[in-house]
Amino acid sequence: MKIKDLIGNAKTVAIMGHTRPDGDCVGSCMGLYHYLKENMNSVQVTVYLENFQEPLRFMKDISQVRSVYDGTVYDLAIALDSGDKERIGAGAEAFAAAGRTACVDHHISNPGYGDIHHVVPDASSTSEVLFYMMDSEKISADAAECLYTGIVHDTGVFCHSNVTERTMEAAGCLIGKGIPFSTIIRETFQEKTYVQNQITGRALLESILFLDRKCIFTYVSRKEMDFYQVEPKDLDGIVDQLRLTSGVECAIFLYETGTQEYKVSMRANEIVDVSKIATAFGGGGHVRAAGCTMHGSVHDVVNNLSEKIEKQLLDHENSCRR
Structure with missing residues (x-):
């Protein structure tokens, strides 16, 4: 067209x-x-x-x-x-x-x-x-x-x-x-502003590796956003920085948008199709970059996401063994 x-x-x-x-x-x-x-x-x-x-x-x-x-x-x-x-x-x-x-x-x-x-x-x-x-x-x-x-x-x-x-x-x-x-x-x-660097540093400092260090996640609360005086647009790039962690296949970044409500951003390197995961939770995006909005505690959100990520990782591992 x-x-x-x-x-x-x-x-x-x-x-x-x-x-x-x-x-x-x-x-x-x-x-x-x-x-x-x-x-x-x-x-x-x-x-x-x-x-x-x-x-x-x-x-x-x-x-x-x-x-x-x-x-x-x-x-x-x-x-x-x-x-x-x-x-x-x-x-x-x-x-x-x-x-x-x-x-x-x-x-x-x-x-x-x-x-x-x-x-x-x-x-x-x-x-x-x-x-x-x-x-x-x-x-x-x-x-x-x-x-x-x-x-x-x-x-x-x-x-x-x-x-x-x-x-x-x-x-x-x-x-x-x-x-x-x-x-x-x-x-x-x-280029990033000073506060963008500050909130990125805070998010990276509190990141956690899981699923045999193949995945990483971090989150920013509404209280932290208020403290650093940042808006959602100031959080761009955090998930991409997480994805660059050595050995990591999938990165997850959450930020609080309401009571037990989180905006989820996901990035993958070579194996995980994060668009399928985001779509399952009402979101969407690309194969290696996608997002959605989820409800519950941070623990609930990460658990629900990790279940689907782990399945894709295991399926890939099994296919490589055949």
Whole structure:
């Protein structure tokens, strides 16, 4: 599918992403925004997103992003990087009211919602999916910065197993637009604030190895978040750091969102399919990166997750013995 096929005859388009927008969510939304503004002059484009990390605000026209729906009924609403309709953030009402709806995504757990859906589970990111829907010659430097940011964030700077030859080809083409690619990596992905480093250090210090040291988990309570004055977006990267622990196959990070309620993030290296585990508990994501919300005590949550992780590890071990 190409962008022109997605847009069709629409004259007003709303673009929105998932709750707690990350680099790929913001990058894909703004990348599509610029592409439409620059190549389809007759189309009026509005982006809806919840609040996101300050480093991502370098993108051109980011001040035009809206967080509150004003009641406009759009010809077309496009949800980007949202694995299911319930995860759409600030633009959920605009999506529900639109004349036509579409979703473009790369999450393997995406059921394919909307009147039009284009889901590519093998892609590294929604930004990569969009790149191949666009005419590469018509991608400006402004759009390229956004799409490159999305790819960088969802691949962990090209370190995750979701990187393919097509990922690198897309990134190479975007770099060729003259974007400050090393600055984007440093300022939006690598740099952390002082409090982010503090809470990460606290979480790592209290991490626990289990399942014969093949798994690791840690959690951050609401009380700790208040003490360090951090928000959920400041916790990004903790689970990825846990995954880098030598000998670990699967990492789990929890943070408290309510009374006996936790947001769960999981990462795996080579064996465990965490998307299957997250889906079993009402969440979703990718084979090696997924999440969900779970209830109970920390002990209950980790026990329920570890049961399914252990089964996958044992199944793998048994298959290797055959």
